[in-house]
Amino acid sequence: MKNFTKILLLIFIFFIGMNILNAEEPVDNNTNLKVRAGTFIKVMNLNEISTLVSDIEDEVQFLNINDMYVYETNVIPKNTKIFGEVEDVLEPVQGRNGAIKILITKMITPDKKVYKVKGHLYSDNDNYFGGEETQPVYYRKVPHFQQKIRPILKAVPLNILEEGRHTVIKPGEELFVIIEEDIIAK
Numbered sequence: 127m128k129n130f131t132k133i134l135l136l137i138f139i140f141f142i143g144m145n146i147l148n149a150e151e152p153v154d155n156n157t158n159l160k161v162r163a164g165t166f167i168k169v170m171n172l173n174e175i176s177t178l179v180s181d182i183e184d185e186v187q188f189l190n191i192n193d194m195y196v197y198e199t200n201v202i203p204k205n206t207k208i209f210g211e212v213e214d215v216l217e218p219v220q221g222r223n224g225a226i227k228i229l230i231t232k233m234i235t236p237d238k239k240v241y242k243v244k245g246h247l248y249s250d251n252d253n254y255f256g257g258e259e260t261q262p263v264y265y266r267k268v269p270h271f272q273q274k275i276r277p278i279l280k281a282v283p284l285n286i287l288e289e290g291r292h293t294v295i296k297p298g299e300e301l302f303v304i305i306e307e308d309i310i311a312k
Contacts, residue, residue, distance in 0.1 A: 161194070161201055161309040166248065166302045168192055169208055175295040177215050177224030177256065184212045186228055188247075188303065208233045208303060210247065216257060218290030225257030226293055230303050244307040253304075256293025263288055 169188035180186075187209055194202035210230040218224035228247035234240050246253040262283030269277040295301070 161196065161305060163305055163307050165194075165305045167194060167202065167208070167305065169301055169303050171295055171297055171299045171301060174297055175212070175226060175228070175255075176292055177217060177226050178292040178294075180212045180215055180226060182212055182215060186210050186212065188230075188301070190233070191300065202233070203235055203237075206233050206235045208243070213246075214254070216254070218292055220289050221260055221287035223256045223258050223260060223290040224293045225251070225254040226295070227252075227254050230305075241309055243305065243309055245303050245305045248302040248304040255295055260288040260290055262286065 168191055170191050172187040172189055175186055187207060190202055190204060190206040190208060193200050193204045208230060209232050210228045212226060213229040214225075214227040216222075216225040230243050230245040230247065232240060233243050247255070249255050251257055263286045264284045265281035266284055267279045268282045270280045271277045
């Protein structure tokens with residue numbers, strides 16, 4: 127029993143020593159901090175963005191709605207303006223709604239610091255907003271047979287789809303920006 131206690135104590139001391147060696151150094155508020163690539167920033171849209179009126183390279187603006195902290199330092203303050211431009215516009219066609227992709231290029235903090243940013247307005251559709259398939263226009267009735275029951279008619283869509291609609295991102299809508307390259311915050 128005595129040897130078991132000694133072994134357990136040695137293992138405990140070993141793990142404490144490993145945690146001390148692997149511990150991160152305290153953050154000095156005078157050093158540069160990084161906002162890593164892959165970070166999401168919650169923003170609010172400030173102007174209407176639409177596939178109907180927006181052209182490639184049109185400027186768009188967003189507002190950071192939360193403080194972003196790295197350790198205990200506020201690196202992206204609330205109300206930071208985030209600027210971008212329309213990178214791509216896909217017009218609506220029969221069978222597919224219009225789509226728009228926004229590239230994020232810079233941000234200006236409330237104390238007027240300017241940072242270059244490389245990112246996109248995030249969407250799970252390869253960062254395109256819109257582009258959904260439209261509904262079928264016509265359906266055909268097809269009998270569906272089951273055992274010992276009369277056939278049931280099911281509506282099966284034909285390959286003729288509705289005309290696509292324009293995609294609109296409204297002012298005040300809350301979205302996410304994904305950072306694609308590290309940002310150095312000073």
